[in-house]
Amino acid sequence: MSLLAALDHAAVFVFALTGALVASRAQLDLIGFVFLAALTAVGGGTLRDVILNRDVVFWVANPAFIGVAAVAAVIVFFTAHLLESRYRGIVWLDALALAVAVPFGVGVALAMDMPWSIVVIMGITTGCFGGLMRDVVCNEVPLVLKQGELYVTCALVGALATVAMLALGAPVPIALLCCAAATLALRCGSIALGWRLPVYKSRPPRR
Template sequence: MKILHLLDYCGVAVFAVSGALAAGRKSLDVLGVVVIALVTATGGGTIRDLLLDRHPVFWIADPLYVVVIIAAALLTIPYTRWVRPPTQILQVADAFGLAFFSIAGAQVALSAGHSGVIAVMMATITASFGGLLRDVLCNDIPMILRKGNIYATAVIVGASLYVAALELGMARLPATALGMVTIVAFRLGAIVWNWSLPVYTLADDEPLPRARNDENDRP
């Protein structure tokens, strides 16, 4: 349980930073920064808890999550005024948040007695849906839906390895490390080397033939 809480606190902090950076790129005020950070950090876990019928949801049961999120968002503002973050810092921060939240989501599902398949699904929802809500509110194409982007795929692979490792008798700590390293490696590979999934493209329909006009077609 201590590992689960530690992963959750780290996850909400990193996701709050990514939310604050996204808000800063849209030139939102301080309240807007905090709102986007809260949505980013709590969105996926809230949906997970509602689907698993966990009441109350995690941040209501433990308000320290909200304190961590707000603190991380507010600390991001002065830090980025003194140190200009690299252009890809949002994606890098998001990759680590993705790893933290993925394994935490899988652990919640497994602790509730659900199967490995459900654990992987909850990992994907926990890790992906906060960022999806963040991008929608910031009027961006959600990262999870960008063409060929390895995002949720990294979660599925990493969470599946985590669940499989536990099933094979590996201790929780090394299994956690295996899953998280895999997720971060896939995301950073996609960011640095442009790894992508095959893109499915459906050709447009052929134009309909022009209707024949006997009056105009006569010689």
């Protein structure tokens, strides 16, 4: 299995786990678990493939990805009650999934010889939109939009790290590993250490 294929399967599985955990918080049935897990797992990659006009969307070309998501959903359906805090589980698993999905999206764009700006955008799209769809469907505040929290920023920095490493002459696998490391480090710092960006604060209008 190639590095890109391994990243894709890992991202699908871990994102599916987060989708199923959100389904457990919403107290859905097993079909609801599978639906939400699959939506989370393939949402970002589907949007990426449509934008890039790939011949076939990745999970249509290989339906086994839906099977991977379904397996993750079933696992969570029977084990979610064992977690002390399902929300903390969602946040940390989502961080891991982000660090896997961003380099995969970057790798897909690189394989299609896209310019660096599109490479960066596809990394962000792949990493962020599945979770965004998950949270919107379940009527939760999306993690990507939590006030001041580093999320999209992590994907951006990770994707830019890839571009920088390639510009320095690093081979693609090393550049993608740097992307994953940068993304995960920033996201974990935001969760564990409270790293934040400044947020806009309105002021009274001047007369």
